[in-house]
Amino acid sequence: MKRFLILTKAMTLMHLRNGYVLFWNFTFPVLLMFIYGAVMSQYMDYMTPGVIVLNALSFGLVSSSTMMLEMREKSVLRRLQATPLPAVQLIGSYLLVNVIIGVLQSTLIILAGVVLYDVPVTATSLLLSYPMILAGMLAFMALGGIISGMAAKAGSATAVGMTIYFLLMFISDMVFPLDMLPDWLRNVVPYLPAYPVVQLVRSAMLEATLDPKWLTHLFLLAAYGIGATFIAAKLFRWEPKA
Amino acid sequence: MSKPIIDAQNLTAAYGSITALKGVSLSVEKGEIFGLLGPNGAGKSTLLACVEGLHKPNQGSVHIGGINVQSDSTATKRQLGIQLQRTALMDDLTVAELVEVYAALYEVYLTSGQINDLLARFDLVEKRNVLARRLSGGQQQRLALAVAIANDPQIVLLDEPTSALDPHARRAVWDIVRQLHDEGRTIVLTTHAMEEAEALCGRIAIIDRGQIVACDTPAALIANLQLNSMLKATVELPLDQVRSLPDVSNARYTGQHLEMETARPEVTLTALHELAGRSGRSIRDVMLRQPNLEDVFLKLTGHALAESN
16 A cells, blocks of 8 residues: 555656646646637536536546656656556556546636636535546546557557547537537437536536436446446557557 | 576567577576676567566576566566666656655665665765756666665666766766675676676676577686687788788788787787888887677677677
8 A cells, every 4th residue: 555655646746747747737628718718708607517528538538648658658667567566556546646637627627617707516516517527537538548558659649539539529519519410420429428428517517417318328438438448458558569 | 506596498589570589598696797798689688578577488487586487477576676778767756756666666665764875875865856857867877776776676687777878977887786796686787888798797698699609707708719819000011921920810901900810919929020020111009909708709699799789
C-alpha cells in the first residue's frame, strides 16, 4: 500500500508539472464554456451537461493517455517494468490520478456554468450527475486505452482520438439535437458510447432525475467499458513499437 | 569455484526476424565487475534484457542467485539494480523524488536522511530539489546510477553507463562503479569502449553478432592470442622491404605513418634504422603500442569495434 501511495504521489506530481497536461485538462475545459457561452449564452442550461460530456470524451479518448504514451516513448515504462512493481499497481495508480483529474475538470465546468451563466444546480442534481459523469469517463478512458495501445506514437493516438471525438461530438446529441441527423444515423447513434452519457448527465443535472432509459444506458456503457478494458489490456505495451 | 550469481545458458533471442542472440551462455561470479564488450547491435543490451526479465528468450534460461528469471521474474528483479541504456526516468520529478519513488517500487522506503546520503555519494545533494530534466548529461547519468542502487541491490546491471558522456563525466562514473564494486556488489556492464572495459572489468565477454567470441580477463585475452606490438614511424620506405625486416609479421601505410606488427619491437626498430640509413631516409615520430582489446576484437571477429556502429 505504501508503495502504491508513493507511486501515486509521483504520478500526481508528474501530471501537475506538465504544461501540456495542465492546459488541456484545466484551462481548455473552462475555455470551452466561454466559447459556447459567447455563442449561445441563453442555452447554457441545456449546453452545460453537453460540454461536460464533450470534455469527458476528449479527456477519455486523448488527454488521459498522454502521460502514459509519453512514458512509453521515453522508455520510462520499460524502466518501471524492470522493477518488481506489478503492472496492475502501475495502471491502477495512473488511472486513479486521471480519474481525479477528470472529476476536477467536470467540477470546473459546472462551476463555470454556475458562476458565469447561472446554470441552476442543486445538491440532488449534483449527487446524481457525478456518478453518471464518472461512468462515462471510465468507458471513454477504456476506449482511449485501445487507441493508445494500437497507435505507434503519441501523435497518431491523438489524431485518431480527436477524429473519433469530433465525429461523436456532432452526432451524439451534445451540441446538435438528434432531430438534425438523417434517419439511418439517428438509429445508430443511441448505441454509440457518447449518447447514453449525454442522456444520463443531462437529466441528472437539469431535472435532478434519472433518465427514463437509465438502466439501458448504463448497461451499454458498462459493456463498452468492460469490453474496451479487456481489449486495452491485451494491447498494452511497455515499449514503443519497433 | 562457487555457484555463479548470474547463470545464462544457451540463450537465443529474436526481435521479429532479427536474431539478436545466438545460443549465448554466460556465468558471472559474485563480486566481480563483468564487462560485455562489443559494437552497437552486437546483442549486449538484449543479453542484459534477458537477465533483467525484460525480454523473453526464445530458447535457453537465466538464473539469478539460483532463481529462474522466466518463472519468477519478480523475485529476480528484486535482487537487481538497473540502469538502462537511455536514461529513462520520470523527468518531471526532482532528484530526491526519483530516488524515493524508485526505492519504493522495490518496497524499500528511504528516509530523507538516507536519500541525502545516497545523493551525496553521487555528488547530487545540491541538485536534490531540481527536476531531473534540468540536469546535465553527466548529472542525469549519475542520477540513473543513484536510482539503480536506491534499493541497495547486490547485483547492478549497467547498460552503456558512460556512452555520450565527456571524458570528465566518464571518469566520475568509473569511480562510482569501482566504489560499488568495493562494497561487494556484483556489476555487469556493457560498453563498446575498449578502454572502459580494460579500465574497469575483471573479466570481459567479447560479443559480436549475437555470439560470445571470447571470455576471460583482459590480460589473458590479450596474452592468449599472442598478439604483436604495433610499431609506428613516419618514414617512406618500400613496403616489401619493410615486411622482410626481422620479426615483422605485417606492415602497412596509414597516411604518412608506417605501421608494423612485430613480436620484438626493439629488434625491428634497430633493423628499420639500418634500412632507413641505407636508403638515405630519416625516421621521425616513432611510437610503440602494446596490443589491446581493440586488437583482440579485430583478430577474433575480423572487423574493428567501431566498424559496425
